[in-house]
Amino acid sequence: MPRIVIDVERCKGCGLCTQVCPKGDLVQMSDEFNSKGYRPSKFVDPEKKCIGCAFCANMCPDVAITVYR
Amino acid sequence: MPRIVIDVERCKGCGLCTQVCPKGDLVQMSDEFNSKGYRPSKFVDPEKKCIGCAFCANMCPDVAITVYR
Amino acid sequence: MSEAKEEKIVFQRPKALCDVVTHYCPGCLHGVVHRVIAEVIDDLGIQEITVGIAPVGCSVLAYNYIATDFAEAAHGRALAMATGMKRVHPELVVFTYQGDGDLAAIGTNELIHAATRGENITTIFINNAIYGMTGGQMAPTTLPGQVTTSTPTGRDTKLAGFPIRVCELVSTLEGSAYIVRRSAYNPSEIRKLKAAIKTAFQVQMAGLGYSLVEVVSNCPTNWGMTPLESLKWLQENMLAYYPLGDYKVKDSVKELMAKK
Amino acid sequence: MSEAKEEKIVFQRPKALCDVVTHYCPGCLHGVVHRVIAEVIDDLGIQEITVGIAPVGCSVLAYNYIATDFAEAAHGRALAMATGMKRVHPELVVFTYQGDGDLAAIGTNELIHAATRGENITTIFINNAIYGMTGGQMAPTTLPGQVTTSTPTGRDTKLAGFPIRVCELVSTLEGSAYIVRRSAYNPSEIRKLKAAIKTAFQVQMAGLGYSLVEVVSNCPTNWGMTPLESLKWLQENMLAYYPLGDYKVKDSVKELMAKK
Amino acid sequence: MAKVLMKGNEAIAEAAIRAGCEAYFGYPITPQTEVLEYMSARMPALGRAFVQAESELGAVNMLYGAACTGARAMTTTSSPGFSLMQEGLSYIACSEVPAVVVNIMRGGPGLGNIQPAQGDYFQMTKGGGHGDYSPIVLAPSTVQETVDLVILAFDLADKYRQPVYVIADGMIGQMMEPVELPELKPPQRPERPWALTGAKGRPRNIITSLQLDPPTLEKVNLRLQETYKRIRENEQRHEEYMTDDADLLVVAYGTAARIVKTAIAKARRDGLKAGLFRPITVNPYPYDTLRKAAEKAKRLLVVELSAGQMLEDVRLAVMDKRPIHFFGKMGGVVPMPEDVVDAMKKALAEA
Amino acid sequence: MAKVLMKGNEAIAEAAIRAGCEAYFGYPITPQTEVLEYMSARMPALGRAFVQAESELGAVNMLYGAACTGARAMTTTSSPGFSLMQEGLSYIACSEVPAVVVNIMRGGPGLGNIQPAQGDYFQMTKGGGHGDYSPIVLAPSTVQETVDLVILAFDLADKYRQPVYVIADGMIGQMMEPVELPELKPPQRPERPWALTGAKGRPRNIITSLQLDPPTLEKVNLRLQETYKRIRENEQRHEEYMTDDADLLVVAYGTAARIVKTAIAKARRDGLKAGLFRPITVNPYPYDTLRKAAEKAKRLLVVELSAGQMLEDVRLAVMDKRPIHFFGKMGGVVPMPEDVVDAMKKALAEA
Amino acid sequence: MHEEVIISGFGGQGALFAGQLLTYAGLYEGRQVSWIPSYGPEMRGGTAHCTVILSDEPIGSPIVRNPTIAIVLNPASMDKYEPLVARGGILVVNTSLVRRPAQRSDITVVRVPANDLAYELGNVRMANVVLLGALLATKPIVSPDSVKRAMEEEIPAHRKHIIEPNKRALERGMQYVAEGR
Amino acid sequence: MHEEVIISGFGGQGALFAGQLLTYAGLYEGRQVSWIPSYGPEMRGGTAHCTVILSDEPIGSPIVRNPTIAIVLNPASMDKYEPLVARGGILVVNTSLVRRPAQRSDITVVRVPANDLAYELGNVRMANVVLLGALLATKPIVSPDSVKRAMEEEIPAHRKHIIEPNKRALERGMQYVAEGR
Ligand SMILES: Cc1ncc(C[n+]2csc(CCOP(=O)(O)OP(=O)(O)O)c2C)c(N)n1
Ligand SMILES: Cc1ncc(C[n+]2csc(CCOP(=O)(O)OP(=O)(O)O)c2C)c(N)n1
Ligand code: SF4
Ligand code: SF4
Ligand code: SF4
Ligand code: SF4
Ligand code: SF4
Ligand code: SF4
Ligand SMILES: [Mg+2]
Numbered sequence A, B: 001m002p003r004i005v006i007d008v009e010r011c012k013g014c015g016l017c018t019q020v021c022p023k024g025d026l027v028q029m030s031d032e033f034n035s036k037g038y039r040p041s042k043f044v045d046p047e048k049k050c051i052g053c054a055f056c057a058n059m060c061p062d063v064a065i066t067v068y069r
Numbered sequence C, D: 001m002s003e004a005k006e007e008k009i010v011f012q013r014p015k016a017l018c019d020v021v022t023h024y025c026p027g028c029l030h031g032v033v034h035r036v037i038a039e040v041i042d043d044l045g046i047q048e049i050t051v052g053i054a055p056v057g058c059s060v061l062a063y064n065y066i067a068t069d070f071a072e073a074a075h076g077r078a079l080a081m082a083t084g085m086k087r088v089h090p091e092l093v094v095f096t097y098q099g100d101g102d103l104a105a106i107g108t109n110e111l112i113h114a115a116t117r118g119e120n121i122t123t124i125f126i127n128n129a130i131y132g133m134t135g136g137q138m139a140p141t142t143l144p145g146q147v148t149t150s151t152p153t154g155r156d157t158k159l160a161g162f163p164i165r166v167c168e169l170v171s172t173l174e175g176s177a178y179i180v181r182r183s184a185y186n187p188s189e190i191r192k193l194k195a196a197i198k199t200a201f202q203v204q205m206a207g208l209g210y211s212l213v214e215v216v217s218n219c220p221t222n223w224g225m226t227p228l229e230s231l232k233w234l235q236e237n238m239l240a241y242y243p244l245g246d247y248k249v250k251d252s253v254k255e256l257m258a259k260k
Numbered sequence E, F: 001m002a003k004v005l006m007k008g009n010e011a012i013a014e015a016a017i018r019a020g021c022e023a024y025f026g027y028p029i030t031p032q033t034e035v036l037e038y039m040s041a042r043m044p045a046l047g048r049a050f051v052q053a054e055s056e057l058g059a060v061n062m063l064y065g066a067a068c069t070g071a072r073a074m075t076t077t078s079s080p081g082f083s084l085m086q087e088g089l090s091y092i093a094c095s096e097v098p099a100v101v102v103n104i105m106r107g108g109p110g111l112g113n114i115q116p117a118q119g120d121y122f123q124m125t126k127g128g129g130h131g132d133y134s135p136i137v138l139a140p141s142t143v144q145e146t147v148d149l150v151i152l153a154f155d156l157a158d159k160y161r162q163p164v165y166v167i168a169d170g171m172i173g174q175m176m177e178p179v180e181l182p183e184l185k186p187p188q189r190p191e192r193p194w195a196l197t198g199a200k201g202r203p204r205n206i207i208t209s210l211q212l213d214p215p216t217l218e219k220v221n222l223r224l225q226e227t228y229k230r231i232r233e234n235e236q237r238h239e240e241y242m243t244d245d246a247d248l249l250v251v252a253y254g255t256a257a258r259i260v261k262t263a264i265a266k267a268r269r270d271g272l273k274a275g276l277f278r279p280i281t282v283n284p285y286p287y288d289t290l291r292k293a294a295e296k297a298k299r300l301l302v303v304e305l306s307a308g309q310m311l312e313d314v315r316l317a318v319m320d321k322r323p324i325h326f327f328g329k330m331g332g333v334v335p336m337p338e339d340v341v342d343a344m345k346k347a348l349a350e351a
Numbered sequence G, H: 001m002h003e004e005v006i007i008s009g010f011g012g013q014g015a016l017f018a019g020q021l022l023t024y025a026g027l028y029e030g031r032q033v034s035w036i037p038s039y040g041p042e043m044r045g046g047t048a049h050c051t052v053i054l055s056d057e058p059i060g061s062p063i064v065r066n067p068t069i070a071i072v073l074n075p076a077s078m079d080k081y082e083p084l085v086a087r088g089g090i091l092v093v094n095t096s097l098v099r100r101p102a103q104r105s106d107i108t109v110v111r112v113p114a115n116d117l118a119y120e121l122g123n124v125r126m127a128n129v130v131l132l133g134a135l136l137a138t139k140p141i142v143s144p145d146s147v148k149r150a151m152e153e154e155i156p157a158h159r160k161h162i163i164e165p166n167k168r169a170l171e172r173g174m175q176y177v178a179e180g181r
């Protein structure tokens, strides 16, 4: 089952990963802060729609996303 | 009667003026040296062929030629 | 369980990218370009023969992120430094990483002459239309009308002149072999960017001359936008002035690409 | 007697050219270009509002010959100096007179940026494919294969790179308005040169942007030729690499020319 | 005029404007950039010249060009940028045109960092460019004094037709203090018969630093040396603070001197009689006054944000008449007053 | 090896080649250009790197790049070009990479002229670029010594990982004298674990002069100062000539020292007991030996082709223990030995 | 009087602005004043702080090692400045973000949930001014009116709308200290 | 021995080359030697000169004000150097170009129509060597054989053909002095 893992401590909350998912809004901004004071993004895929295309990861300037398939 | 006057002390003997006369070889190199050690050019126009076109003067890097018409 | 066993990592940090947090602002594409360069270095297996040269600009600390030998140049002089290195060590892959201020303002002379000499060097040129590092002054690539801290009423071309188009300029020089403009505002552009950087390195390794990949980039911080707004602004404003595409691909490069 | 009375001088030293002997070598076209500039200054009646800037190069003493206010710039920096002057005194006609080493080697950055800023300045650019002043080293415009004192076996483009074509380069910049290449190897080319310099000054006076007139020139001394041989070599070798012509004439300039 | 609170960098810019600066050329570099930014807004609005140059080389040569026309003109930069200006400054000095240059120094050498430092002292006061020239160097230590010295710089540049440097660092550039500024007036052009403004109604002018003939260049040099002599005789400035009864004479300029002042107050509370000699012109250096001040003290302590550069000038002034101690910090490390007090105590302990 | 007659400039080039110089970068400028021209023929033939740079800025940064790879590398220039190299040299010093720079000085300031002069003394020994660094400066006074010192320069640059300058002028650059050169060998690369050569089989190397954190930059500076201390302790060089019985100690370096030598011979014929102290390293300056030499004499005369720059170092060495006179020429005017004799007589007459 | 105040927080928390208000207030009251920020790119995403000195004597060093007062807006600032406050000095803590208690007992510690109070007033960005109010209620090194005057005179025309809310924030901080809530 | 020789003429007359021959000859004979030219762009079309010193002592200044010997190839050089030759010194004059007589009586003046003699030998450009020969016949500061050896060893391979003519020119100059024609 394709999935992504977001390293929330690496994430700077820029949101670039949230706009490129071909499956809609699998990557969303969270409301929590990380220890650096950023709001990281989160992976929300209850329906297992992720295809592991890595668009989100490719877009991340901080290489905070790992993609598994 | 068109004619040119060459300032032999200004002339550096480069010869550029000698190749552009539409009337042939009205401007020639002389065999004498000027005080700077250059062989200046000279105006040789026994047949009064000069048309005062100023090609020779235009070509002179040292503005050593005056043209009368 | 059987499924978990087969799970493979399909995207992760490249080997040639140091496992550290960068100092870049959130959403700054410097980070993406760094990663893409590292991926290319991994793909080509050249980590041990590559030397990078960092500029003065926001990417001054690039040497902390890309895991090859690295030097930090004086502002604008990366290509002179690269020339010195490459001439002594033609076997190395030498690349410079430079911003618009570094490459196209103070470093224009070094750019033009490295290119015309056909140095076998690759430049990754980050065009974000601003001086990021020093806090948002006009860059040579700042767009007409764009507000910066040194063009507070917008760049007035009457007083501050016109933006420089680096690819167009460098393409006129015979020593340049592969001069292209890319961007990184979406995954497909990033893919093209990666291909271009790979080609540029290959051009260098084949000794075909100077290669430059311009990246139309962003600076959310000094543009005064959110990262997402900045990508929108990039597409709507920068691309018109800086059209993406191939500006010079020497025949020898085309042959090389056909072979690979 | 009646004839003598009617005799008129149809060619003589222009007013704006000092009545002194130049230090130039015999047959060096620097002298011709100086005279042509002086003629244009006379024709336009601008001797009292013109400021020239001499380069470092054989024409470093141009200020001794052209009879306007004059400054001598640091090597390559004439256009920066000109910018400083012109910005304070837009009413002046400011021109720089520069060799290939001065303009296209050490001064390339100042050239590119004055041009892209669209400074209302005129550059007369003497391309003689060599460093005359310092005794004949390779210039950025030295032709491939050309022997100089620093390319003793001929310019090897592999090591020393390719010649720079200034007009082609500068034309890519939006701030440049009138960029043309001329020569001075015969009277008809000299006539065209004069027309170009006049237009360039008029472009400046109309505030249309940066103007540059390249003159494909000679250096008999360092080419190791007689003056006449040098003109032949110029035509047979330089013109192929540096084709004469108009490289950029902005529409606004065309309109101006149509009016005059 | 009422006092306003201003950042040092902005005060430099506004002071220049009030001094009638007609042309500004600059290139961004921390910690100087606010001068450029401030000028980018104000100068065009006032109809004066502003150019963000393509580099410091561009800036200094634009400055040279503007100065040749007789305009009051300025550039500002920070250490690496100042290094790039050396050739141009040597030309300006030789050509005898007035120009003002501000160097907001930072930690060096190389790219270093952007914190306060004084490592460019030799470069500003002795070396820098090639050839024998010796610019006036003014070293303010408060924002108000920065304003005053920037204005003075323009006047001195005019008076002696030489480049005048104002030397400060990120501390003074970035801090806000109350300042009083003179009124804004349109720039006045004094008579400048030598300026390049088009040869209308006068013989043409030529400005050049080239003199192929050695005796002629010697003459230029002798004239320059004459100017420097006049400057030495007339323009030395310094401040003394609590020197009357001081056993320990601390010598420091600029930012270091501010810190020393606080240190002296602290030290005196501990019964340590210290005073400050603060050169305001670090070139011409106030050798004679320093020698005299030193004679009143038992020993000296030189405090610098550098490795011991002004120290040489102090030694040239004092010779070996008094023991001279040194306390310096480099690399953008700014000592706290307490550190200076420690250095003072150590200096006296070594007695 | 037999002696050959060589021009100083060509000797510099050939000496560098013999010293194993692997990379040369230069830009034409009189009176240095023959070095570049010579290198343009020899280096490619030897398979070594030669680039005629687009400018001195290009040249010095190419030098920096080559030096970062651990290559023995050199650039040569003359005064205005040297000014343009200041930023780069400050970077090289801070980065601790070895590099050799030759400055064949000419008359200044500005464009000046191309005749012999020593007006860059401060720039070479003290100032120049920004920040606290202090390059080794070697000042030959014959062509043979130029050869020897160029070779030494490469060794010292390697040893201390700092830029080393060789300082001469058109006189030494243009004159021919017999020289002996070491044999031509292929360049040897000593171990340079810090060099950028691709991170094969070792952790990667980074060469940078940026240290945003002040304490870290301070550490770099302290290391530099430590290096300069070692250099001061180990590398001072000077020559004494007829100083044993000298009443008048003349201090001069380079070209000026040659002229002084002839002058001393002449003066001694007139019964005037003069001797020469010639610093060979003008940085580190041989303060202590000069002080000792000065103590033997009654008074000193400093002779320079500049306005009195080394004079400051002489004063720092001798303090006011002895009267110090000065004789200087500027602008490319080279004094004749007779002129120096006159100055000697004047100095003694003032006694 | 002689006070050395350090105000420190994340970039964006307004430490520099609060310091400027204080500086202007001191100026109006005829004090010698200085204000100096941290600067440079390392600020990016990191901590920003400024040092304000108010004094009856001319001010020497504008930076100090041991301030008489510190206002800390975030945990990093707390860690950095708590140990440095001069004995007998004051530490004003934004407890909305700084959860841990202070460790010093030789200084006065003023604890204010500034983010929360500011949020209640409509804009969390005014936490800086809330803390300034809290300081002035603890030790009136300048009068609150001078701070309000500074708001009126120094906030640029196009941001006039933030003046009144900021005044309320100042008062809220004072009130919180005075009334303990 | 200690001789200071200035050789001066138009650019192109070979003053520098003649000086080099002399310098090499001195070197072969175990002397201390130095050679220094005038240099720079002002030479262009103007005068070129060099100073050669041959000595038994180490050479200090390579330039001198009052040479012991001057060889002048053209009128300008005559005007410049005649007054400077040290008392008792030698002035060798190219009378093909320098028509005026010398005015000094405290020096030895050697007059040689060098251009004409060189022309007769087939190349006017060898006037320099003719004059050098004339000097050596007057005062053998080096042996003619050493000068010939210098020609053989120092003239580059591609110009070997000029060696023999130059040797003849040297001899012609010597002969002219010896025989007065
Ligand atoms: C000689 C010199 N001049 C100026 C600077 C200051 N400076 C640092 S980075 C920079 C510009 C950076 O802009 P850019 O190259 O566009 O890179 P970005 O930060 O936008 O990525 C400048 C002017 C410097 N360090 N050195
Ligand atoms: C900074 C600096 N570098 C180098 C020089 C030496 N220099 C003088 S003229 C010149 C080049 C001249 O060539 P060009 O511009 O082509 O003019 P030309 O003499 O051919 O007319 C050089 C390199 C200098 N004066 N200043
Ligand atoms: S891998 Fe692709 S499908 Fe999965 S979350 Fe990322 S963008 Fe969406
Ligand atoms: S792109 Fe990366 S840094 Fe940005 S929000 Fe997504 S995971 Fe976080
Ligand atoms: S004016 Fe014309 S026709 Fe007369 S000589 Fe000159 S070129 Fe010939
Ligand atoms: S072109 Fe002029 S300088 Fe040349 S030969 Fe003719 S007249 Fe003389
Ligand atoms: S300032 Fe701009 S370019 Fe620099 S890191 Fe931040 S967003 Fe990127
Ligand atoms: S050297 Fe060449 S360019 Fe210079 S004056 Fe002589 S011919 Fe002209
Ligand atoms: Mg940028």
Ligand SMILES: [Mg+2]
Residues within 6 Å of the ligand: D099, D100, D101, D126, D127, D128, D129, D130, D131, D132, D139
């Ligand atoms: Mg040229």
